[in-house]
Amino acid sequence: MELYPLLFTPILKDRIWGGTKLKTDLGKDIPTQTTGESWELSAVDGDVSVVSNGAYEGKALTELIETYPDALLGEKVHKQFGSKFPLLFKFLDAQQDLSIQVHPDDELAKKRHNSFGKTEMWYVMQADEGARIIVGFKEKSSPEEYVEHLDNKNLIEILNEVEVKKGDVFFLETGTIHAIGAGIVIAEIQQTSDITYRIYDWDRVDANGNSRELHVEQALDAMNYETTDTKKEYTNVINTANVMVDCPYFTTSYYPLTGEATEEKDGHSFNVYICTEGEYTFIAGGKEHQFKKGDTILVPAALKNYTLKGDATLLEICIKE
Incomplete structure (x- = not known):
């Protein structure tokens, strides 16, 4: 394999909550004024990244892995995950609040969707004044309490809202109820999975008056009802990881x-x-x-x-x- 750093063509996604910061802040050639996601490195079926530089320009990530599995992934990673690229990297621009949602763990995702689960982390690249995220419950909850508040449209009352600033890091294990709030640009690192259980979407509708599908029942046994400590502190030593x-x-x-x-x-x-x-x-x-x-x-x-x-x-x- 010719060894050099591989850059990929962004896969840009229009979202009901998206905006224009992927262009103004990150220089992406966005196709719409509501572009919410730039998938930077993906092997998700139907959304496989293509190399945009060097000797392998035009080659799909999956093709390179099939040809050079150990050289590209590493022998250890290849042995653990096979020829499936195990991670997905994105930038997200939330002009509006994202839906309140939860992701299943490996076991549930495999059983229901033949997929990896979706453990993820967020690095806040930009945040407007007062911008916030939702991560977990304020206090230990239960399926009954959660459903009652959801039915009464006051779910937010039992959820943990956290104001964020540039440089903040959050680690979301599967089962953590969450939402990215308006006015935030995030770098997201996650398992290769596109499985999301959308719980509440702020009663919004698209241009045709249609609301997005919800997955309330599926989310019930995917949820962690305990409180979670998601924010991560880290050191800042130059020229080192x-x-x-x-x-x-x-x-x-x-x-x-x-x-x-x-x-x-x-x-x-x-x-x-x-x-x-x-x-x-x-x-x-x-x-x-x-x-x-x-x-x-x-x-x-x-x-x-x-x-x-x-x-x-x-x-x-x-x-x-």
């Missing part, structure tokens, strides 16, 4: 780059870098590759030694366990 979230599905680190940093990896896992601020140069094999805010790159596992140079804020993601 400051771990924010470390779970069986992914390890995500905050990587503030100032000047130059050399990386030596063990080759067990691919690495992904999301640039949330600034710009940088990726140097490997005597070649330089330029990246900027809004770029998400996949570094093949077999590319073990490289240098990062510039002034940028990066998120580094790999699979450690």
